[in-house]
Structure formats: C-alpha cells, structure tokens
Amino acid sequence: MKKGQKKQTKENRHSMSMGKRLKKNWQLYIFLLPALAGLILFSYVPMYGIQLAFRDYNPLRGIMGSPWVGFENFTRFFHSPQFQNLLINTLAISFYSLIVGFPIPIILALGLNYVANLRFKKAVQSITYAPYFISTVVLVGILNIFLSTDGGLINQLVKFFGRDPILFMGQSRFWRHIYVWSGVWQSMGWNAVIYIATLAGVSAEMHEAATIDGATKFQRVFWIDLPMILPTIVITLILSCGSIMGIGFEKAYLMQNPLNLGVSEIISTYIYKIGLVNSEYGFSTAVGLFNSVVNCIVLLTVNQAAKRISKTSLW
Amino acid sequence: MIEKVFGKQFVNQSLANKVFDIVNHIILFTLMMVVLYPLYFIVIASFSSPVAVAGGEVILFPKGFNMDGYKEIFKYKDIWTGYGNSIIYTAVGTSINLISTIPAAFAFSRRDLPGIKPLMLLFVFTMFFGGGLIPTYLLVQSLHMDNTIWALVLPGAVGVYNLIVARTFFEQSIPEELYEASVVDGCDYFRYFFRIVLPISKPIIAVMMLIYAVGHWNSYFSALIYLVDRSKFPLQVILREILIQQQQVAGNNAMTLDALEQQRHLAEMIKYGVIVVASLPALCMYPFVQKHFVKGMMIGAVKG
Numbered sequence: 001m002k003k004g005q006k007k008q009t010k011e012n013r014h015s016m017s018m019g020k021r022l023k024k025n026w027q028l029y030i031f032l033l034p035a036l037a038g039l040i041l042f043s044y045v046p047m048y049g050i051q052l053a054f055r056d057y058n059p060l061r062g063i064m065g066s067p068w069v070g071f072e073n074f075t076r077f078f079h080s081p082q083f084q085n086l087l088i089n090t091l092a093i094s095f096y097s098l099i100v101g102f103p104i105p106i107i108l109a110l111g112l113n114y115v116a117n118l119r120f121k122k123a124v125q126s127i128t129y130a131p132y133f134i135s136t137v138v139l140v141g142i143l144n145i146f147l148s149t150d151g152g153l154i155n156q157l158v159k160f161f162g163r164d165p166i167l168f169m170g171q172s173r174f175w176r177h178i179y180v181w182s183g184v185w186q187s188m189g190w191n192a193v194i195y196i197a198t199l200a201g202v203s204a205e206m207h208e209a210a211t212i213d214g215a216t217k218f219q220r221v222f223w224i225d226l227p228m229i230l231p232t233i234v235i236t237l238i239l240s241c242g243s244i245m246g247i248g249f250e251k252a253y254l255m256q257n258p259l260n261l262g263v264s265e266i267i268s269t270y271i272y273k274i275g276l277v278n279s280e281y282g283f284s285t286a287v288g289l290f291n292s293v294v295n296c297i298v299l300l301t302v303n304q305a306a307k308r309i310s311k312t313s314l315w
Numbered sequence: 316m317i318e319k320v321f322g323k324q325f326v327n328q329s330l331a332n333k334v335f336d337i338v339n340h341i342i343l344f345t346l347m348m349v350v351l352y353p354l355y356f357i358v359i360a361s362f363s364s365p366v367a368v369a370g371g372e373v374i375l376f377p378k379g380f381n382m383d384g385y386k387e388i389f390k391y392k393d394i395w396t397g398y399g400n401s402i403i404y405t406a407v408g409t410s411i412n413l414i415s416t417i418p419a420a421f422a423f424s425r426r427d428l429p430g431i432k433p434l435m436l437l438f439v440f441t442m443f444f445g446g447g448l449i450p451t452y453l454l455v456q457s458l459h460m461d462n463t464i465w466a467l468v469l470p471g472a473v474g475v476y477n478l479i480v481a482r483t484f485f486e487q488s489i490p491e492e493l494y495e496a497s498v499v500d501g502c503d504y505f506r507y508f509f510r511i512v513l514p515i516s517k518p519i520i521a522v523m524m525l526i527y528a529v530g531h532w533n534s535y536f537s538a539l540i541y542l543v544d545r546s547k548f549p550l551q552v553i554l555r556e557i558l559i560q561q562q563q564v565a566g567n568n569a570m571t572l573d574a575l576e577q578q579r580h581l582a583e584m585i586k587y588g589v590i591v592v593a594s595l596p597a598l599c600m601y602p603f604v605q606k607h608f609v610k611g612m613m614i615g616a617v618k619g
Contacts, residue, residue, distance in 0.1 A: 021429045027504035028422040032434070035419035038472035039438060046446025046454050063453070108346065111339045116322025120340075124347045126605065131350060133597040135533030137551045138590050141558025142353060145586055151369035153356065160371075185350060216331040242443055250536055254559055275449045276540055288447030299443055 053286035073286035090266040096180045098240055105188045106233065109195035110221050128189030140254040143182055144169065170259035179255060198232045199225060234312040242299035267291050361587035365580030384584030388592060397550035404549055405531040408468035412527040415472045417520060420481030421508055442475045455541060466541035477523055484519040521607040529597050554593055558586055
C-alpha cells in the first residue's frame with residue numbers, strides 16, 4: 001500500500017510541467033543562491049582571466065587592453081631550461097605520494113576492522129587522525145626541528161649509531177622521502193575514515209558464513225572486505241589522480257630552501273614565484289593553464305579507464 | 316591478559332588467525348606510536364630545559380621542568396594579535412562556508428529540482444578546473460578586497476567536495492516520508508529546512524564546521540599574498556616567521572658568547588611552545604566533534 005503510494009507521487013512528479021515544478025521548487029533555488037553566487041564570482045569569473053595566458057599583460061591597460069601574443073607564453077615555458085625539471089619534480093612527488101599514501105590508509109582501515117578491543121581500536125583511530133588537524137606551517141616546523149643538525153631528534157639517533165649528523169633538509173636526495181612520508185604521517189588516519197565507514201557497512205552475516213566455511217581472517221580480508229570497499233577505492237583513486245599535477249603548493253613552498261631547490265621546485269611554487277613575486281602575469285597564467293589542462297586530461301583518462309575496468313566512475 | 320588485548324575468542328582460534336591478530340596488532344600499535352611520539356615529544360620538550368633537549372636527555376618525560384619558552388611567547392605580541400586575527404577569520408569564514416554549503420547541499424538532495432544536473436555539473440567542474448592563481452589574484456584586487464578579511468574568507472566560500480558529502484548525508488539520512496508528511500502539515504521548503512532538516516542534521520553540520528574551521532585556522536597562503544598590514548596577519552603567518560624563517564623572538568641584546576648560546580636555546584624552546592599553543596584550538600575541538608564523525612562523515616562519504 002505504502003509503496004504503491006510512493007510510486008504514484010513519483011509519477012505525478014514526472015508528469016508535472018516544467019513551469020509547475022519550478023513554481024513548486026522555487027524556494028530551493030534560494031537555498032542554492034549563496035553558493036552559486038560565490039561559485040560564479042570566484043570560480044567562473046577568474047576563468048575569464050585565463051585569456052591572460054595569451055596576452056602580454058600590461059597593468060595600465062588591464063586584461064582586455066593588453067596585446068595578444070598567441071602561444072608565445074607557452075612556447076617560452078616549454079623552451080625554458082626549468083621546464084623539464086619542473087615537470088619531473090611535480091610528477092615524481094605526486095606519483096610517489098600516490099603509491100605510498102594510497103594503500104596505507106586502506107591497510108589501516110582493514111586492520112582496525114579486526115580489532116576486538118574497542119578501546120585500543122578507538123585509541124588507534126583518534127591518534128592516527130590527530131595530525132590531520134596540524135597546519136602545514138606547523139608540520140614543516142616540526143620537520144625542521146626534528147631533522148635539524150643541532151640537537152634534532154633524528155640526528156641524535158644518527159649520532160647514537162656513531163655517524164655524523166646529516167643535513168636532511170639541505171640535501172636533495174632526502175627531500176622527496178621527507179615530503180611524502182611526512183604526508184603519510186599527517187593524513188593516513190584521516191584518509192582511512194572513509195574506508196572505515198564503508199567497512200562498517202559490510203554485513204556481519206557474510207563474515208559469519210565465511211567463518212563457518214572455515215575461512216581465515218586473512219582470507220576474509222581478501223575475499224569479503226576488499227571487494228566491498230573496491231568502489232570506494234576506485235573513486236578515491238580517480239579523485240587523487242585528478243590532482244596529480246595539483247599537489248599542494250603550501251608544503252613544498254615551506255619545505256624549500258636554496259639547497260634543495262633542484263628537487264623542491266614544482267610547477268605550483270614556480271607559478272607563485274614568477275607570477276606574484278616577479279609579476280609576470282601572462283607567463284604565470286600560461287603555466288597555470290598548462291597545469292590545469294594536463295590535470296583534466298589525466299582525470300578524464302583515469303575516469304574512463306576505471307569505467308571500463310571496474311564499472312565505477314565519477315559520473 | 317591475552318583476552319584483554321585480543322578479545323575473548325583469541326584462544327580458540329586457528330593458528331592462521333592467531334598469527335593474523337598478532338601481526339595486525341603489532342602493525343597498528345607501531346603506527347599509533349609513530350604518530351603519537353613526535354606530538355608527545357614536542358609537548359614534553361616545550362616544558363623541559365633547552366640544554367637537556369639539545370643533549371638528547373628528554374625521551375619519555377620532561378627534564379628540568381620550566382616554562383621559560385611559554386613566558387617568552389606570552390611577551391611576544393605578534394603571536395597574540397595573530398591569535399586574535401585567526402579567531403576572527405575562522406569564525407567569519409566558517410559562518411560564510413556553512414551558509415553557502417548547507418542550504419545548497421539540501422537543495423541538491425532534492426532530486427526533483429528542475430535543472431539539477433546541469434547545476435551540479437557547474438559545481439563539480441570547478442573541482443578540476445579553475446582560473447588559476449593570477450586571474451583570481453587580479454579579481455580580488457579589482458574588487459578591492461586585498462588587505463581585508465574578505466580576501467581570506469570569500470574566495471573559498473563553497474567547498475564543492477564538502478557540498479557533495481553534505482548532499483549525500485541529506486539524501487541518505489533524511490527519509491522522503493518526512494518531507495511528504497511535512498507537506499501534508501502545510502510546510503513549505505523554508506519551514507521544512509529550518510524547522511525539521513536543520514535540527515536533525517547536527518552531525519553533518521558539526522563535521523562541516525570542523526573541516527572548514529580547521530581549514531581557516533591553518534591557512535596562510537591567502538594571508539601571505541593578500542595582506543599587507545602586519546596587524547592583520549593571522550597566526551600561521553607569524554608562525555611561519557618563527558618556525559620556517561627562523562626569526563629570532565627572544566630579546567636580542569646578548570653580547571657574550573654564553574648569552575648567545577643561551578638565547579639560541581631559548582629560541583628552540585619557543586618553537587616547541589609555539590607549536591603547542593598554535594595547535595591547541597584545533598586539537599581541543601576535535602574530540603567534541605569526533606562523536607559526530609561516525610554519523611556525519613560516514614553517511615556522507617563519497618558516493619559520486
């Protein structure tokens with residue numbers, strides 16, 4: 001009876017004319033208004049400014065008045081000596097972060113799922129996601145303190161083993177590892193939350209049935225839990241691939257010093273420096289546009305691949 | 316003992332399961348310690364004698380307990396103006412975020428809204444493509460928002476990802492029957508939203524509030540590029556000077572080598588103390604919101 005009623009209202013809704021539906025729902029557009037206004041002003045209006053990438057910006061003449069230069073800014077970027085280096089640094093950091101940072105939260109969530117002692121479970125969960133609330137400035141500050149050559153905790157350990165202190169932040173070969181692993185430290189707990197949520201929804205009966213059939217816990221992880229969280233994994237993976245070129249400006253910038261610039265200069269820090277520090281607006285916008293376009297292509301490709309392989313996709 | 320750690324059934328389990336449990340607990344315990352210890356160390360180091368910290372004597376407990384670092388921090392004015400500014404920016408910014416996110420998420424949860432698909436696309440598109448740094452910067456300038464709080468709180472007013480999470484929450488946790496019943500009782504969408512939806516949506520509001528507030532509290536980049544007056548700087552910009560650019564905070568009239576050494580140690584102490592002081596609000600807030608995480612974040616988790 002109840003179900004039938006529901007169906008009927010649904011049909012009514014579809015048969016309603018557009019005008020009627022608008023009249024019935026106009027209040028919902030009021031709810032949308034603040035968000036829409038913000039979005040148009042601060043996301044879409046700046047897109048209009050992208051034309052700067054094809055102009056030689058002159059502050060006196062404004063965006064519209066500055067002369068067109070075609071693809072000159074782009075060719076200049078592609079031919080610049082930094083181009084290759086920036087691209088390699090950006091991709092290296094993001095792939096490294098992805099490969100290390102992606103599976104660890106999944107392992108954490110799967111492991112937590114099998115802890116019987118609730119207090120221990122809660123402790124692990126609360127503690128591992130606490131660092132997420134620490135600011136990037138503080139995180140890099142902590143790194144500086146721990147890795148410092150005079151009295152830093154890590155170097156005290158190094159000394160304890162009879163070696164000379166290492167200038168970690170000043171040596172290129174350590175930089176990527178420090179960047180990636182501190183990121184894992186900061187966000188594994190937070191990133192695990194979404195998998196923990198999905199795992200909580202796996203039916204207990206399935207686990208019981210498997211246990212009766214003699215499955216070990218390891219087998220249950222592999223044949224029940226993993227398949228159940230696979231759609232979530234795929235979505236998260238697509239989203240992280242979508243930001244492969246967009247790795248955080250903040251942390252890389254804060255971790256930079258003249259000694260590690262060779263590996264720490266990435267596209268986003270470069271955009272900031274040439275754009276806002278050197279005021280080369282047109283060139284900087286071009287570099288930014290190149291970055292966004294590559295990003296979009298990566299996202300679309302991964303999304304399409306995911307659609308084919310696992311039938312899960314963003315849209 | 317074993318029962319306490321691994322649960323009642325541990326003893327009766329097969330060998331494979333016992334191995335699994337033991338390895339699992341070791342891994343989780345290690346992860347927990349790896350995360351916890353650095354945080355713990357900073358707290359105990361901030362209360363210890365600088366010489367003991369530098370000498371590697373502070374490992375599990377503070378040594379040479381003192382509050383000199385904190386005393387010095389209290390004297391440093393910029394930190395407190397920064398603190399005040401950050402509180403204002405966070406409060407205003409978070410309110411704006413919530414006012415734009417929550418109602419919009421509710422509207423998007425009503426699937427019969429005409430034009431919902433293209434509208435959603437309009438939002439989602441901005442997650443992956445944007446104007447970039449310079450066009451945004453020029454826009455903020457042309458709106459004369461630079462060097463004001465508005466440059467910090469308005470451009471990021473809607474987090475599209477958060478909007479999607481909140482929409483999923485509304486879709487999944489508020490039954491359609493509730494709406495139908497309220498319509499029968501004469502509710503329009505305004506009344507329904509304010510009287511019925513908001514009161515039962517505390518979990519998602521709490522989670523959104525936490526995420527946005529932490530974001531504002533921790534952000535420094537917009538302040539760095541838009542603010543000129545030092546008196547308007549938020550805490551993170553001041554922290555950057557102390558922690559990253561190694562700016563001296565303690566008095567600088569030291570002459571003798573000994574005094575210099577002492578001053579350097581004090582500067583180290585200030586760093587530990589400043590980290591504790593700066594992280595306190597966020598860390599204090601989250602246990603209160605944590606209980607809502609299960610309901611808010613978990614139901615709202617990404618579903619595309």
